[in-house]
Amino acid sequence: MLENRQLIMHLMGKAGFGATPDELDQYVLKGYDGVVEYILNPIIPNILPEDIIHRYHVDIAESRLPTPTAARWMYRLVTTDSPLEEKIALFWHGLFASNFADVQQMTMLYEQVDMFRNLGLGSFKDLLLELSKDTAMSQMLDNIDNHADAINENWGRELLELFSMGIGNYTEDDVKEASRAFTGWTRDNLEYTPFWPYGRVAWHHKFDGNDHDYNQKTFLGETGEFDGEQIVGIIVKQKATAEFICTRLYQYFCSDQIDSDGKLTINEMMDTYFKSGYEIRSVLRTLFKLEYFKSEKCRSSKVKSPIELVVGTVRISEAYSKPTLAIKDLVDQATFMGQTLFQPPSVEGWHEGVEWIDSGTLIERVNFASSEISDLEKPGVKKLISRIKGEISNSVSNKDLLDKCSEIIGCDLSDNTRGFLLNSIENSPNNNQKLDEQIAQILGFIAATKEYQLV
Numbered sequence: 001m002l003e004n005r006q007l008i009m010h011l012m013g014k015a016g017f018g019a020t021p022d023e024l025d026q027y028v029l030k031g032y033d034g035v036v037e038y039i040l041n042p043i044i045p046n047i048l049p050e051d052i053i054h055r056y057h058v059d060i061a062e063s064r065l066p067t068p069t070a071a072r073w074m075y076r077l078v079t080t081d082s083p084l085e086e087k088i089a090l091f092w093h094g095l096f097a098s099n100f101a102d103v104q105q106m107t108m109l110y111e112q113v114d115m116f117r118n119l120g121l122g123s124f125k126d127l128l129l130e131l132s133k134d135t136a137m138s139q140m141l142d143n144i145d146n147h148a149d150a151i152n153e154n155w156g157r158e159l160l161e162l163f164s165m166g167i168g169n170y171t172e173d174d175v176k177e178a179s180r181a182f183t184g185w186t187r188d189n190l191e192y193t194p195f196w197p198y199g200r201v202a203w204h205h206k207f208d209g210n211d212h213d214y215n216q217k218t219f220l221g222e223t224g225e226f227d228g229e230q231i232v233g234i235i236v237k238q239k240a241t242a243e244f245i246c247t248r249l250y251q252y253f254c255s256d257q258i259d260s261d262g263k264l265t266i267n268e269m270m271d272t273y274f275k276s277g278y279e280i281r282s283v284l285r286t287l288f289k290l291e292y293f294k295s296e297k298c299r300s301s302k303v304k305s306p307i308e309l310v311v312g313t314v315r316i317s318e319a320y321s322k323p324t325l326a327i328k329d330l331v332d333q334a335t336f337m338g339q340t341l342f343q344p345p346s347v348e349g350w351h352e353g354v355e356w357i358d359s360g361t362l363i364e365r366v367n368f369a370s371s372e373i374s375d376l377e378k379p380g381v382k383k384l385i386s387r388i389k390g391e392i393s394n395s396v397s398n399k400d401l402l403d404k405c406s407e408i409i410g411c412d413l414s415d416n417t418r419g420f421l422l423n424s425i426e427n428s429p430n431n432n433q434k435l436d437e438q439i440a441q442i443l444g445f446i447a448a449t450k451e452y453q454l455v
Contacts (some may be wrong), residue, residue: 004031004032005024006407006410007032008027008028008032008035008343009024009410010294010298010299010410011032011036011039011288012024012027012035012039012083012255013085013312013410013455014080014253014288014293014302014455015039015084015087015284015288015405016039016083016084016087017077017083017087017308017315017317018312018316018409018410019383019410020315020318020380020383021383021387022383022410027151029246030228033289036285036288036289037225037285038306039082039084039286039316039406040121040281040285041082041281042082043082043398044081044082045076045082045085046076046079046080046082047076047080047081054239056333064104064106066100066106066341066343067331067344068326068328069106069107069109069110069342070108070331070340070342070343071327071330072110073110073113073199073341073342074310074330074331074334074341075320075323077090077307077311078311078314078315078320078327079155079320079321079332080310084121085117085120085121086230088116088117088120088121088280088306089113089116089117089120091116091248091252091253091343092127093112093113093116093121093341093342094149094344094349094350094352095115095162095248095349096112096116096131096137096163097344097348098112098134098136098137098140098322098342098344098347098348099140099342099343099345100342100343100382101343102139102140102270103136103139103140105136105203105272106342108135108136108139108203108340109112109136109248111134111135111184111390112134112136113134115127115130115131117332118184119264120280120282121280121281122277122279122280122281123243123277123278123279124235124241124273124278124279124280124281125236125277125278127230127396127434128164128232128235128236128282129229130234132155132159132182132185132228132232133185134205135187135203135204135205137155138155138186138187138205139187140347141154141158142154142155143155143166143185143186144185144186144239146179146186147183147184147211148180148183148211148212150178150211151176151179151183151213151360152176152214153176153179154180156178156179156181156182157175158347159178160174160235162221162332162348164238164241164244165235165240165241165244165269166240166244167236169238169240169244170220173218174220175217175323176221177217177218177226178219178231180215180217180225181213181217181219181228181230181231182209182215182228182290183212184209184210184211184212184213185205185207185212185228186205186206186208187203187204187205187206187423187441188203188205188244189203189204205406208379211307212227215287215334216343219234220234220238220341221230222234226317236278237274239270241348242270242273242274243266243270243279245273245283246269246270246273246283247278249283249284249287250262250265250266250269250287251352251353252304252352252364253288253300254293254301254302255298255301255302255350256301256302256303256353256354256450257301257353261292261391262292264292265287265290265292265293268400269283269286270384271286272285272286273306274412300412300451301454301455302353302455303352303353303354303356303357303453304356304453304454304455305339305352306334306335306338306339306356306361306365307334307339307341308332308339309334309365309368309369309453310330310334310368311330312455313368313369313372313373314330314372314446315380316372316373316381316384316409317372317375317377317378317379317380317381318378318383319372319378319380321379330336333364333368336361337356337361337365337368338350338356338361338362339356341397352389357453361381362453365453366447366448368453370444370445370447370448370450371444372447373409373443373444373446373447374440374441374443374444374447375440376436380441381443383441384408384439385436387408387437388439389435389436391404392404396423397427399418399422399424401438401439401442402418402421402422402446403411403418404408404440405439405443405446406418407431409443409446409447411446411449411451411452412450412451413446413449413451417449417450420443420448421444421445421446422427423443424445425442425445425448426438426441427437
């Protein structure tokens with residue numbers, strides 16, 4: 001049972017933002033395969049309903065500032081009961097990067113993320129097609145300026161280079177032909193809602209047939225009078241596309257580095273990609289059920305992004321279960337660590353893995369996590385301490401107490417780290433209050449380790 005519990009904790013760290021002991025109690029009852037299906041098929045996220053937000057904050061529909069909308073998403077990340085739904089949205093947000101600096105309107109960006117939630121586990125073809133119509137992306141990559149008599153290659157190029165196939169798998173002619181196929185794919189306000197003075201809240205995709213190039217095109221070896229939908233259909237059936245997207249999913253949900261076993265894993269994911277009709281849910285199911293994913297080799301193999309670190313930590317502390325201005329502080333904390341929601345540095349997204357860590361960001365990460373998890377006033381910390389005390393004896397050694405604390409928050413400490421921490425822990429106290437303080441101190445120590453930075 002303990003092994004199964006640790007395995008599920010491992011899964012939830014990779015596929016979500018970790019799990020509290022209470023959540024794990026429920027997950028263990030489902031079994032590992034049951035949890036895989038549960039998170040792959042989210043039903044009710046149990047978040048603050050969007051209609052309530054719009055009812056009491058009507059101005060959010062014309063949001064011109066990034067922070068309130070970033071805080072809105074942060075609150076959902078912290079409170080959702082469907083963590084993979086948000087994790088996959090974060091994945092696509094980093095891969096299909098759009099930012100506030102180029103779009104200058106948060107409603108479009110939030111709608112884009114909502115599209116990632118709704119389609120992110122489904123068919124990659126459907127997702128790529130919807131992305132091609134997305135108003136934020138159309139502005140970000142200039143497809144609104146792509147005309148039959150004057151093509152703009154920006155969208156066509158990034159669609160192939162950054163979003164689906166990667167450099168070396170297409171030619172410059174393919175870029176031009178794809179761009180021709182997406183001419184006339186533009187946007188418009190609703191018919192009776194002019195732009196000014198009411199703003200851009202009603203933007204939607206529009207196909208302008210008078211501005212589309214209907215002539216014959218040759219793309220990736222196929223010839224026809226292609227439009228954008230047919231271009232997407234050709235892209236998703238390429239082996240290069242399968243390798244590109246499965247590699248990115250592997251690096252996001254499994255490991256930053258790809259060894260020989262990782263390459264075999266990616267090949268199995270690619271097989272599923274084609275057999276399932278390009279369904280991301282099926283690809284992830286294959287990954288999560290492989291023995292390699294469950295093995296020790298795949299544990300602590302990925303550096304947490306700032307969002308993963310912040311969200312995972314506060315979900316443990318349970319200090320943000322209700323709407324509060326402090327949610328904005330969490331957005332700021334992630335920013336100090338190098339990641340701001342809705343503001344990736346470029347269309348390439350964030351540079352991940354070990355590049356998340358430098359001398360400045362590491363201090364921010366350690367200070368935040370250690371402070372949050374050692375705070376005796378946080379409701380989740382109180383629960384952790386109560387649970388730990390209920391599972392140890394009165395004469396517990398410092399070593400056993402450290403092991404219990406690391407086990408309860410799912411952090412596998414190396415022998416070197418364990419030895420260093422043991423030298424820092426005070427001797428066992430002789431009263432209940434002091435024991436609470438000691439456990440909180442140990443939790444804070446663990447959150448300051450290199451192991452806590454990994455998942």
